[in-house]
Amino acid sequence: MKRDISVEQDLDLLANMAARLLATPVATITLYDRDDADAVGAADTIAHMAVSCDKSWAASHPDIDVTQLGSPRSAMTQHLGLYASVPMRNGDGRTVGMVACAGDETRDLSDKELAVLKHVTALASAVVHA
Numbered sequence: 001m002k003r004d005i006s007v008e009q010d011l012d013l014l015a016n017m018a019a020r021l022l023a024t025p026v027a028t029i030t031l032y033d034r035d036d037a038d039a040v041g042a043a044d045t046i047a048h049m050a051v052s053c054d055k056s057w058a059a060s061h062p063d064i065d066v067t068q069l070g071s072p073r074s075a076m077t078q079h080l081g082l083y084a085s086v087p088m089r090n091g092d093g094r095t096v097g098m099v100a101c102a103g104d105e106t107r108d109l110s111d112k113e114l115a116v117l118k119h120v121t122a123l124a125s126a127v128v129h130a
Contacts, residue, residue: 025057030070
């Protein structure tokens, strides 16, 4: 991904918005370094990661690595009560990133919250592909 400060700032704002709308201490937007992450099951490297993480939550959870939330397989090893993610896809349908939220509270996202996560993913995709 070409480094574009305005894109990175917009993704940071979207991650913050997602965390607030979903009432979760953590929300991330991860962009993979290559477009064919589906072909190997996971991305090789991360090109950019926007993170919204409550500082007090992070301080009380030093064992949680929020950089792992961009990969559902890695996120599941984090022992979080809530983890939800929506893949970001390119025009060919390949996964190019992930929008995720996480927290302690054991719960599933409501239909409304899942719709919010999907909308944030669509916005993030539009920002990246604009």
